Amino acid sequence: MIGSPLASDIAFRIGPVPVAAQVLTTWFLMALLAGGSFLLTRRLRPVPSSRQAALELLVEAIAAQIRDTMRTDPAPYLPLVGTLFLFILAANWSSLLPGVDPPTAHLETDAALALIVFFAGIWFGIRALGPWRYLATFAQPTLLMLPLNLAETVTRSFSLVVRLFGNVMSGVFVVGIVLSLAGLLVPIPLMALDLLTGAVQAYIFSVLAMVFIGGALAEAQQNDGRRGGAGA
Numbered sequence: 001m002i003g004s005p006l007a008s009d010i011a012f013r014i015g016p017v018p019v020a021a022q023v024l025t026t027w028f029l030m031a032l033l034a035g036g037s038f039l040l041t042r043r044l045r046p047v048p049s050s051r052q053a054a055l056e057l058l059v060e061a062i063a064a065q066i067r068d069t070m071r072t073d074p075a076p077y078l079p080l081v082g083t084l085f086l087f088i089l090a091a092n093w094s095s096l097l098p099g100v101d102p103p104t105a106h107l108e109t110d111a112a113l114a115l116i117v118f119f120a121g122i123w124f125g126i127r128a129l130g131p132w133r134y135l136a137t138f139a140q141p142t143l144l145m146l147p148l149n150l151a152e153t154v155t156r157s158f159s160l161v162v163r164l165f166g167n168v169m170s171g172v173f174v175v176g177i178v179l180s181l182a183g184l185l186v187p188i189p190l191m192a193l194d195l196l197t198g199a200v201q202a203y204i205f206s207v208l209a210m211v212f213i214g215g216a217l218a219e220a221q222q223n224d225g226r227r228g229g230a231g232a
Contacts, residue, residue, distance in 0.1 A: 009101075022103045029090045029103070033083075062206075069207060070214035077213065080120055084113065085206040092168055092198025096191055104201075105169040107161065114160040117209045118153075124213050160208060167201050 009021040040055050048056060062082045066074035088104060095102040103109040125134045138149040 020106075020108075022101055022106045022109060025094060025100060026091070026103045026109065029087060029094065033086055033090060065207065066210055069210040070217060072214070072217055077124070077210070080116075081206050081210060084116070084209055085202050088113065088164070088202040088205055089199060092201060093195060095168070095194060095198070102168055104164055107165055110161045110165045113164070113205070114157045117160060117212060118157040120209070121153075121213045121215070124217065125215075128217050156208075156212060160205060164201055164205055167197060 010018045012019055040051065044052060059078070059082065062085060063074040063078055066072075066077050066081055070077065091102050091104045091109070093102075094100050095105065104113075122134075125137070128134075129137070138153075139146045140149075
């Protein structure tokens with residue numbers, strides 16, 4: 001069970017810089033995912049083994065979701081979306097390890113993930129439209145919409161933070177409270193529910209990231225379609 005979501009337990013210090021416990025958990029998860037990815041992909045074969053087939057199924061499922069959500073080739077976005085999904089899933093499920101606070105139950109981690117999506121949307125939008133055409137999308141359909149469109153870009157990133165933080169933190173608190181009151185075996189159904197909730201939250205965050213990034217791409221596709229229609 002975690003304490004205040006705004007407080008961090010300091011694990012150690014590097015000079016004057018404190019390193020929080022959830023940062024250590026984040027580093028461990030990053031190393032685990034990176035090492036696991038290396039081990040799983042270093043001996044890929046034309047005829048896949050059962051392990052490779054399971055990995056290819058996961059990658060294809062994420063690619064299919066990107067294709068269905070963003071209506072575009074998933075290849076440029078697969079590394080980002082896949083990494084977000086796997087990291088958030090692993091971070092959410094780390095709450096089931098004794099004594100581990102999931103990084104996603106802390107505002108700092110969720111804000112960092114939302115910032116990644118925020119800047120990824122800007123990056124992919126500029127790459128698809130160019131800097132000036134991308135900035136011009138904020139003034140559509142009229143210049144009067146500029147403040148509202150800018151506010152929407154910020155608030156939808158903030159909504160990612162609130163949604164992920166609230167759901168993960170509440171699940172950890174409920175399991176912790178029941179565990180402290182009822183003993184070891186009673187919270188098992190709640191822990192199973194926490195696994196499901198963690199997977200759903202990772203999926204929702206990833207899908208919303210696709211939707212936000214896909215907004216700029218949709219504008220580029222519309223512009224290309226208008227140019228193609230004019231040329232015809």
